[in-house]
Amino acid sequence: TWFTLCVRKRQVGEPPLENGWIPFLGVALEFRQNPLEFLRSKQRKYGDSFTCKIAGNFFTFIMDPFSYSAVFRQGKNLDFQTFAIETSRKVFGHADFNDPIYNRNYKEIHALFRQTLQGPALHNLTSSMMENLQTVMLRNKTSEWTTEGLQSFSFRIMFEAGFRTLFGREEKPSEMENIEPTMDNFNVFDRAFPEIAAGFPIYLLKKAYTAREALTERLQHKYLKKNHGLSALIERRMNLFDQMPYLDELGKARTHTAMLWASQANTLPATFWSLYYMLRSPEALKVAQTEVERVIQESNQKLDKMKKTVVLSKEQLDSMSALGSIIDEALRLSSASIMIRVATENFVLNMDSGKNVSIRKGDRIAMFPQMIHMDPEIYENPTEFKFNRFLDENGQKKTFFYKNQRKLKNFLLPFGSGVSECPGRFFAVNEIKQFLALVVFYYDMELKDPATPVDIDCSRAGLGILPPKHDVLFRYKLKDCISE
């Protein structure tokens, strides 16, 4: 019958196979409802690798963290870029950079990530972000307590500062464009992101489509070229795109919308969770305050009305290991990204256990690091926030974690790994650290209702950092010595 024709049969050497009951969807609904529980139950049934049909594609899940490296090493038979560009095109509507007419230049564009987001380039980004954060935070200098949603507070400050750090700003602060419409467009588009990435045509999601097009309009070169303080990343991308004869102006701008999304979509919820967990734990807040005071005092800066901005160098930020641990722990608790590779040939994957698994051409390999982040064998009481989980006995960054008494290489993967590892990861952690250091330095803060926990919204599982289900109120007030 038609149904049996659609159902794939497991072949010798292949992992156990689950076709699901619904011919095309396979197990998509079950998976989307609760990926963590779904994968745990399949792992109990099948062991460390199994194949599931999800929305027309076959995914082989690798569950054993010791076997992740085997996948990362398999450059020859596994492709990331083709699939990533396809997904990105669906969402942002940019050109097909897999097409040979763009591909040569795309390699150069891709190489820019590392050149402009890491190493020496990080110094400029860090100092620009530091200034932008303080411009936004100190715009309002009232000495009154203000009540606001914690999500709204952290999103609006990080969005504006992050946007201006990458895309620049008007020369005179008095002429600074109101960022709100851009932020609203970003939020509307981002909310629809899961549907669009899953294949739902954006043209049918009118609000999201309009928002995306408005962001793209805004990011055209004719506007960006007027800005001051453009990041090297955007400046050099603009130069390269200007040399690509097949791209029109909107085509170039669509790639900048993709960059805007990549730079903000995960950073915003990660900042929220870092601040939220820090405020919810009196111990974490105390340790953070002590660390910020130490670093600021060491560099002879103090709070006063005259001083324009606080400066924290990249080295000082690197030395703030308590804030680093708070951020890592918040990332561990909220990250739910999925790593996907596509098999370009039939091949055999050698698992860490010695088992060999046959993979078919066209199938996908998937890894879901939340399984590691929530593994009680690796992290005791994994659902609990422990501010010092990533600190060793000397208060330095802890780098040893174990499973089955074996040292684990891949224990914290909010930024992915291997060829798809996030090139912005150092900048991302830095900017969250800067944000935390500055709010601790400038404000007195308290959660309105610290006893009630905030639930995580799991509907975006697979896409990165999960947002909170709803906002929480908190109040803040500029410290007396700085308010006007």
Ligand code: HEM
């Ligand atoms: C890719 C996470 C912040 C730029 C990725 C990927 C992950 C990730 C998991 C891989 C996606 C995949 O496998 O398909 C995060 C998290 C962040 C963050 C958790 C914040 C907490 C940033 C920032 C930037 C950035 C601030 C830039 C300023 C990028 C870019 C890619 C990427 C350009 C695509 C790389 C490629 O195509 O090879 N990010 N990211 N990210 N991220 Fe980030």
